[in-house]
Amino acid sequence: MAQELEIKLSVAQPDLDRAxxxxxxxxxxxxxxxxxxxxxxxxxxxxxxxxxxxxxxxRKVGDKHIQTLKTRGEFVDGAHRRQEWEWPLIGTxxxxxxxxDTPVGQNVNLAELQPVFETNFQxxxxxxEQGESLVEVAIDSGEIVAGDxxxxxxxxxxxxxxxxxxxxxAWARRLADEVPVFLNLVSKAEQGYHLAGLYxxxxxxxxxxxxxxxxxxxxxxxxxxxGQPVHVDVDDFGAIGRMAGERGVGELCQHVxxxxxxxxxIGDMTTxxxxxxxxxxxxxx
Numbered sequence: 001m002a003q004e005l006e007i008k009l010s011v012a013q014p015d016l017d018r019a020x021x022x023x024x025x026x027x028x029x030x031x032x033x034x035x036x037x038x039x040x041x042x043x044x045x046x047x048x049x050x051x052x053x054x055x056x057x058x059r060k061v062g063d064k065h066i067q068t069l070k071t072r073g074e075f076v077d078g079a080h081r082r083q084e085w086e087w088p089l090i091g092t093x094x095x096x097x098x099x100x101d102t103p104v105g106q107n108v109n110l111a112e113l114q115p116v117f118e119t120n121f122q123x124x125x126x127x128x129e130q131g132e133s134l135v136e137v138a139i140d141s142g143e144i145v146a147g148d149x150x151x152x153x154x155x156x157x158x159x160x161x162x163x164x165x166x167x168x169x170a171w172a173r174r175l176a177d178e179v180p181v182f183l184n185l186v187s188k189a190e191q192g193y194h195l196a197g198l199y200x201x202x203x204x205x206x207x208x209x210x211x212x213x214x215x216x217x218x219x220x221x222x223x224x225x226x227g228q229p230v231h232v233d234v235d236d237f238g239a240i241g242r243m244a245g246e247r248g249v250g251e252l253c254q255h256v257x258x259x260x261x262x263x264x265x266i267g268d269m270t271t272x273x274x275x276x277x278x279x280x281x282x283x284x285x
Contacts (some may be wrong), residue, residue, distance in 0.1 A: 005081050005272045006159040007168045008184050010224070012271065013141060013154045018050045022178045035061055037142075039119045041189055042094060044112040047198035054103060055189035056113070058092060065089040069102055072187070115190035117146035121153050128171065135162025135171060144188065146196035152169040154190065156181070166284075173280045182266070183275035183283060185221040194225055199227065210239040215284050220279070224266040234261050239284055240282060249281045 011019060023029055038060040043049040049056055053072030058065055069085040087098045094113060099105040121142025128135040143150045156175070158168045175181060186194075186201075193199035195222050201222045211219065216237070223230050229282045234257055244253035259269055269275045 005168070006164055007172045008187070009156045009158075009172060009175070009181040009276070010184045010270065011154055011156050011179060013152065014212050016139055016141055016154060016156070019156055019175060019179050020124060020126065023128075023137060026128075028129045032129055034129050035120055035123045035125070037061060037119075037123055039142075039188075040115050041094075041117050041119070041192055042113045043116045043193070043198065044108060045114070046112075047193065048108045049104065050190075050193045050198050052103065052107060053188065056094075056099075056104060057189070058089065058094065060092070064094055067095060067098060069099065069104060070189070071103065083086050087094035094139045102166050108131050114196065117144060117196045119153060119188050119192060128167070129212055131163065131169060133167050134161040134166055136161050137161065137171075144192050144195055146192060147201075149195050151191065153191075155184070155188075168278065169284055176273060176276045176280050180270055180273045180279075181209075182220075182224060182270040183217060183276060184224065185218050186225045191225065191234065211236050213240065213243065215282065216240050217279060220266055220275075224270070227265065227267065229265060230260050232260075244278065247281050249278055252281075254280050 021033075024031060039057045041055060041057045041058070055070045055072075057066075057068050059068060062115070065088070067087045067089050071083045085098075085102055087095065089095060096110045096113075099110060104110070107230065124139040126137040128137060134259065136159045138159065140153060140155045140157070142153045144153050149226045158171055160168055165263075171184070172181070190199055190201075194201070219230055219232065222228075235258055240255055241250070241257070244250050252274055256269070256275055266275070
């Protein structure tokens, strides 16, 4: 088992090439490879894995197959930190024995696991070497497919391979000054489960309290996924506004709040830089 630490940004398809060009124009960066990835995700008919915030997939890379299990983990300083198990496979069939000592093996009827959706995309990989630190940037472009339904997949992930974790947020913020980005707490798996009808997130607010940063960011991500406007009174954003002011982005924050109060869709707001810049400015504790 390993721990994965990454920041995931949704980026409009036309901006992906601009983002890559900018990354490769920075010192100590280089493009390492381009991959075609096909991923099949598994769950029970009742969505037992999704309820436990677990994703199980088989990934095809060239003639290799890899079985991967991920937990949802936690969101800290703008990044996802989660547990991950990964095993090479011979062929395309799930190896149930590998799951026996994981959360899946303990809580799910393995015999009921079946394919639920696929994610198929091209991944360009850019490496950043900064001192003793190494960051992998994955630029993904493709689609998520569940039955006869599909949705586009267009993301950039900064993943720490070694060294200073603060570099993830620093590089994400620099990118947000170049192209519009959206700090997305909804994983590829959750997007697929939603498309397959197994994941129905509900916008939740803090009861009798102002929203925390994580609650605010999750609220935005759910709105992005479902297409529903943010159903929160602006008064609930007090703590966010104060933090934004302390970090020198108070005016930017008020602009975003006005758009939310007017019922603007998150999808529409991601076409400009302001929302992503605000998210990343307040993401670090």
